[in-house]
Amino acid sequence: MQEYYRLLKAEFLKQKRSFIWPAVVLTPLLGALLSFINLFLRYDYLMSLDYNQGLSSWHLLLIQHHFIWAFLLPLVVTIIASHVHYLEYKSNSWKQALALPVSRERVYLAKWSAVFILSTLMILENSICLVIAGKVLGFPEIVDVSLFAAYSAYQFLAITSLIGLQCLLSANLNNANVALAIGFAGVASSLFFAQSEQLARFIPYAHMIYTLPDYRINNAVALYYGLTFGLVFLGAGMLGFQRKEIY
């Protein structure tokens, strides 16, 4: 366990001065800002729609925000997962990293964890920014904490499968840009996959679409399939990485 923590610390040291930190901080801010502008301009109109009848302002904010965030978050997570591995290819550092007396599984797990922690920070920051946006907009209801808690929890689980898949691809494909391209294509087509709930269960890129806490959306897709695929990909990634040839 000690070794894992040391490797995780080393992962964060490697990210010093990289574009990852600004991306992690600014992406949730940007997402919340766009939703703020949207509701600032269209709150009354949106509340008047039949589809939104009976919804609280906070629920409306999440629905509107989800259209952006369900794509923005997976895109940035894909970039982070790719970058964490690309750094090793770019600097020819796999050899150095694996020549040290450390286990390969833990090296892989540390990278996976770094991506997960950064994703978690983005999800939490985004929720906080949305609450602030709602407060500034002057929503009449008190903050719906359970709604935000559910939304965040579903995202943690849904993003697990995406991180698992992107880390698996980035670590095992010698060109991390290929993993990035696959990720972009997957996220771009996620909405199409999400049209079919049956299909979406098996497409990690589509799990994020099912994270909005709403009675019209089956959150079980994010909850169960996100976590299951996340763990399967993590295991497969660790196994594949053990056999990875480093020159």
Place this chain on the structure above:
Amino acid sequence: METPSYYEHLTAYENLEITRKILQLPPDEIDKALDIVRLTQWKRQKVKDFSLGMKQRLGIAQALMGNRELLILDEPTNGLDPAGVKEIRELIMSLPEIMNATVLISSHILSEIELMADHVGIIHQGELLFQGTMAELKTKGRDEVVVKAHPLGQAAEFLRDKGYTVTIREGKLYLPGRNINMETLNRELVLSGYGVSHLSKNLGNLEDIFLQLTGEVA
């Protein structure tokens, strides 16, 4: 070493900090390693601004951390300019004394090995053909005496008559054999009226010996 590993967006110190954290070493290990490879002055500079020689030295510093007893360096002078080669060579040669460590270098640049190593191993197609001191290896070379005499053709004939085996190459006479007395040879030529402008013993360099041992030369 052949292609040094480093994170170029980080400083030299930060690169070593990663290794230090993983190996759980005390913080002063970084300064010690940087001091040995003479990078202390540039420790706060990003590695992307380093020359290849400096990157090689940083690679050696990474390898040094943790008081290693054995260092294995693969092609440590690869791709360096002459000044860089000299710098890395001097650094490597100083390591056994400073670190009390054995340094094992693998390289195809035999002239460099000749300058750096005191013990040599020659591996060819997975087989260890020789292992021993550099002096022992030198004895494996084809000894020959090189003579530049005038007139060349007649001097060659004269020596053949005396019982020497002589070949003429590039305007010089080559006399193979380990037991040729150079003083006698010189005297015989001079007293017979030949002008001798060059007389030396060619022990063969490491490259020749390597080719001879591996059977890659006729």
